[in-house]
Amino acid sequence: MPWLSIDDYGTSGWQLAGDFLWRARHYCGELEKGEILFFPAPPFDLPKSEVDFLVSLKPADSRLHKNISYRPEQDLLRGLADSSNQTRVQDIMRRYAAAVKSFISAFLAPYAGKFQIDYASFRPLEEEGRDLPLHKRNDLLHVDAFPSRPTRGGRILRVFTNVHPSKDRVWIVGPRFPELASRFAEPAGLSKFASGSTMLRGWIRGLGTLGLPVADRAPYDKFMLHFHDWLKENPAFQTTNDGKEQLNFPPMATWLVFTDGVPHAALSGQFAMEQTFIIAVDALVAPEAAPIRVLEKIAGRAMD
Numbered sequence: 001m002p003w004l005s006i007d008d009y010g011t012s013g014w015q016l017a018g019d020f021l022w023r024a025r026h027y028c029g030e031l032e033k034g035e036i037l038f039f040p041a042p043p044f045d046l047p048k049s050e051v052d053f054l055v056s057l058k059p060a061d062s063r064l065h066k067n068i069s070y071r072p073e074q075d076l077l078r079g080l081a082d083s084s085n086q087t088r089v090q091d092i093m094r095r096y097a098a099a100v101k102s103f104i105s106a107f108l109a110p111y112a113g114k115f116q117i118d119y120a121s122f123r124p125l126e127e128e129g130r131d132l133p134l135h136k137r138n139d140l141l142h143v144d145a146f147p148s149r150p151t152r153g154g155r156i157l158r159v160f161t162n163v164h165p166s167k168d169r170v171w172i173v174g175p176r177f178p179e180l181a182s183r184f185a186e187p188a189g190l191s192k193f194a195s196g197s198t199m200l201r202g203w204i205r206g207l208g209t210l211g212l213p214v215a216d217r218a219p220y221d222k223f224m225l226h227f228h229d230w231l232k233e234n235p236a237f238q239t240t241n242d243g244k245e246q247l248n249f250p251p252m253a254t255w256l257v258f259t260d261g262v263p264h265a266a267l268s269g270q271f272a273m274e275q276t277f278i279i280a281v282d283a284l285v286a287p288e289a290a291p292i293r294v295l296e297k298i299a300g301r302a303m304d
């Protein structure tokens with residue numbers, strides 16, 4: 001199986017009596033090592049009427065943005081052109097984000113209280129045949145890194161649901177981060193990124209704590225942004241079939257994946273919901289599999 005199918009957790013919580021913490025820890029470890037956790041239906045409340053409403057929105061409603069995005073911490077909705085739907089869509093996204101957050105706190109209990117909830121999105125456009133600049137193309141394999149939100153080693157966990165009424169969402173995934181990095185991190189220029197002066201970085205961080213506006217992007221964040229683009233630009237990596245698998249996610253399937261460690265590309269599919277979390281390094285159960293630790297081992301120096 002290209003994923004690990006979960007049958008002991010559902011909308012009413014754990015399906016087994018007794019101590020479930022060891023199961024939660026097991027699933028965290030599998031995820032961190034690059035496994036994709038699969039549920040045939042959302043393991044949290046996602047009312048059909050709300051999904052139907054999102055899917056019914058005209059494409060013009062999101063013409064300015066490729067996605068409708070929602071920032072739970074600020075209760076901020078972006079990407080909707082028709083403001084008459086603003087309140088309803090915002091209510092739907094607010095409830096969705098809260099439901100996924102409760103689910104993650106219970107299902108992945110070792111992370112509870114140690115994650116930051118990032119943006120949620122509704123993705124209304126067909127992925128196949130989109131005309132996008134190379135670095136923004138979703139159909140090229142990449143690992144995720146956010147230009148506007150450096151994580152300094154924190155990991156990017158994403159929860160996706162295919163809400164198309166009848167069509168699969170089709171992904172390709174590639175070799176997991178330890179193998180990917182061992183083959184490509186040095187050719188991509190890791191040593192150049194890892195060699196930033198530790199003394200200078202300490203000084204910059206000091207200015208930040210004084211409240212001065214300084215760009216505090218760790219060598220890790222700089223490398224991951226570069227690596228995202230470098231992988232998309234690399235025809236040898238994009239065209240080889242080495243270690244690649246196709247995954248077809250059926251309607252209403254829900255899957256969890258650390259997208260900073262699993263190279264992925266969306267080939268086709270329309271209508272998906274997604275919620276992102278940043279998991280702190282000290283909450284990880286398999287920190288040695290975290291991209292920052294993998295890169296530090298290769299580079300022989302700290303990158304945070």
Ligand SMILES: [Fe+2]
Nearest residue numbers: 143144259264
């Ligand atoms: Fe991605």
